[in-house]
Amino acid sequence: MDNGFWDNLPDPFYGLAPMEDVTDVAFRQMFARYGRYEEGDQMRGPDVMWTEFTSADGLVKGGWKRLKHQLKYQENERPIVAQLFSAHPGRMRQAAAICYQLGFDGVDINMCCPSETVVGNDCGSALIKTPKLAQKLIKAAREGAGGLPVSVKTRTGFDEHRIKTWISTLLETHIAALSLHARTRKQMSKVPADWSTVEQTREIRDQMNKDTLIIGNGDVESLTEAKNRAGETGVEGIMVGRGAFGNPWFFNLDITRAKLPKKKRLSVMVEHAKTFDELLPDQHFAIMRKHFKAYTKGLPHANDLRNNLMQTADSAEVKEVVMNYLHGLK
Numbered sequence: 186m187d188n189g190f191w192d193n194l195p196d197p198f199y200g201l202a203p204m205e206d207v208t209d210v211a212f213r214q215m216f217a218r219y220g221r222y223e224e225g226d227q228m229r230g231p232d233v234m235w236t237e238f239t240s241a242d243g244l245v246k247g248g249w250k251r252l253k254h255q256l257k258y259q260e261n262e263r264p265i266v267a268q269l270f271s272a273h274p275g276r277m278r279q280a281a282a283i284c285y286q287l288g289f290d291g292v293d294i295n296m297c298c299p300s301e302t303v304v305g306n307d308c309g310s311a312l313i314k315t316p317k318l319a320q321k322l323i324k325a326a327r328e329g330a331g332g333l334p335v336s337v338k339t340r341t342g343f344d345e346h347r348i349k350t351w352i353s354t355l356l357e358t359h360i361a362a363l364s365l366h367a368r369t370r371k372q373m374s375k376v377p378a379d380w381s382t383v384e385q386t387r388e389i390r391d392q393m394n395k396d397t398l399i400i401g402n403g404d405v406e407s408l409t410e411a412k413n414r415a416g417e418t419g420v421e422g423i424m425v426g427r428g429a430f431g432n433p434w435f436f437n438l439d440i441t442r443a444k445l446p447k448k449k450r451l452s453v454m455v456e457h458a459k460t461f462d463e464l465l466p467d468q469h470f471a472i473m474r475k476h477f478k479a480y481t482k483g484l485p486h487a488n489d490l491r492n493n494l495m496q497t498a499d500s501a502e503v504k505e506v507v508m509n510y511l512h513g514l515k
């Protein structure tokens with residue numbers, strides 16, 4: 186089976202996780218601009234990125250205008266995968282077709298979201314309890330996706346780890362890649378990720394003789410840790426979420442954020458805010474707040490700086506706050 190771009194990734198590869206109201210086009214732009222570096226004849230950086238999750242039902246039922254910001258991307262972000270959620274195969278098929286038309290490199294189905302609302306609508310991690318429906322959704326996405334590779338992101342189980350049965354169910358469908366957040370739905374993010382479940386998943390894949398790539402996810406805080414996790418578990422890829430907050434250099438082996446001058450770090454934060462204003466003009470600027478917290482972590486007088494940034498309403502104000510801060514440090 187042709188797995189599209191997945192077949193051409195380095196081994197191991199590292200990806201930026203899908204995160205609602207975090208990994209939007211402005212955030213991913215920062216990784217595309219600052220995360221990349223040359224390794225031999227290959228461009229590394231985040232080797233793959235996902236959009237934040239998007240409701241397939243909303244897209245199909247005409248919510249395109251309301252949701253289009255979630256599926257916005259730019260060419261320098263490739264390979265870029267659109268993540269969808271739904272419990273309706275027909276809508277999944279149609280939404281996958283929309284993603285194909287939009288030029289995405291792949292379609293990913295969210296079978297991991299633990300939130301009450303999503304689970305209450307039988308989507309996200311609720312699909313772990315309805316394996317037949319999960320398989321139908323994968324089939325439908327593939328039918329709609331016009332040849333794009335279809336992947337799944339999931340958890341280890343709903344109330345308890347159910348690796349053997351759940352993972353086999355998914356692998357039977359020949360998905361291109363499977364990202365495993367190494368916790369159950371019940372565990373939310375309250376306990377450490379259990380990486381033995383990632384290794385078990387890779388073993389099941391090997392036993393079933395499938396060519397689905399396995400991607401481990403959970404609590405990775407550095408690229409070195411990502412590399413070690415890949416080595417220990419034997420998986421092809423590692424996905425990083427929270428560890429990369431405020432750090433577009435996370436995937437860049439040539440640059441360490443801690444060693445960057447304050448001015449550089451803050452100028453990239455200002456650029457992020459400006460990119461947000463330019464590319465997502467209809468989105469609430471408050472979305473930038475969690476980024477401010479992350480970018481300023483560890484800086485002198487970070488609390489004051491952060492408090493001032495929290496009051497800003499656009500990138501021009503962010504720039505002014507940063508200039509005043511840098512001036513005050515002199």
Ligand SMILES: Cc1cc2nc3c(=O)[nH]c(=O)nc-3n(C[C@H](O)[C@H](O)[C@H](O)COP(=O)(O)O)c2cc1C
Nearest residue numbers: 202203204205237238338366403404405425426427
């Ligand atoms: C703010 C936030 C939003 C998230 N949104 C999504 C999402 O839209 N789709 C998804 O599959 N996972 C989502 N996740 C889960 C992450 O992709 C990832 O699985 C989880 O954070 C564990 O990885 P980490 O420890 O590297 O952060 C979200 C996580 C956070 C913290």
